[in-house]
Amino acid sequence: MILPDGYSDVPTGKIAAVVTHLEMTSPPPRRDDPPGAWRLRKAETPKLDWYRDLYRRVGEEWLWFSRARMSDAELAARIHAPDVEVYALVVHGNDEGLLELDFSEAGNCELVYFGVTASLVSTGAGRYLMNRAMELAWRGGVQRVWVHTCTFDHPSAVAFYQRSGFRAFRRQIEIADDPRLDGTAPRDTARHVPAIE
Template sequence: MTLLNLDGYTDLPAGKIAAVVTYLEMKERPAAPPAEPLPLRPVPAPDLAWYRSLYARIGLDWLWTSRLLMTDAEVAAVLHHPANALFVAEEAADAIGIVELDRRNPEDVEISFFGLVPGATGQGLGPRMMAAALGQAWQPETRRVWLHTCTLDHPGAVSFYRRCGFTPYKRAIEVMDDPRLTGAIPREAAPRVPLI
């Protein structure tokens, strides 16, 4: 295992990408939601093809790939787990956003995925969707809600989560094969991230 240089620059081999991951948490239910909650529809046992399509619509430009690299059995095990909750935001019966909560530890709830399709961003729906997500995440037994984002996500993600009441508590560096070069996703995805 090669460790990254903890000071200065560390070269990455061709075909690899790296991101700085920021973990954020909320240790108390907000006194007031960040905005009027956007209605969310629970999807208790989603069709895998439908889910992967929505996940890709939301995340390909941000290089979301974890669920695309999993087998159907692996994705089904997560999505159909009784402690996992998937919700969608809809507009004219079309899903435009997802919120996925991991409640395997009911005191420590992770917002594992949160995002809107590209055409729905910039319209003030994010704070409303987060208000609804927090309403679902905070249950009487919940002591903390947390999530993570990275430098491959929307550049305003950390400040958005902070405005919603989350506090950064940890950073990590994620290095992975560029999924555009492995064929996992289209080469034209995330054009702002150079292919090397």
């Protein structure tokens, strides 16, 4: 459905975001790693509690909620799928970043989740993580790597993806139940997105 020009009401109890899809169809030039004590660790068959904790710590402030609403069976089916890889950015022995790659569509790799915890924003950790993502994504006949972000995410997210070599190709509006109103996320999360009851 295409929304008409002008304002469209969002029902009470819902949130609305502009989602931007970005892609690249060839590997970007290699970028230098920033200085930092980071390393990437592959999470083989990630434990659900571990995944949920890292997902929450990385994404809760940006209203990542879809995985938080999944049952154990749904989440396990997703992150244990054979074409899905989950990685953690490790800092001083602690998992502080999340990278999830989906190779299930032939010739494509989706960066399903990409982010670092709040204390690592603007430290270079995101660049380090993106450099590793590009090394991992461009393999085995991949011809396209894509990602999406939205207006709930960090305000620099789109510019960061563009600097990394992605170009925008699609825009959508996403409307969903506000996760702060049903207990999925704390009420005081994401103050940049007012809750309307």
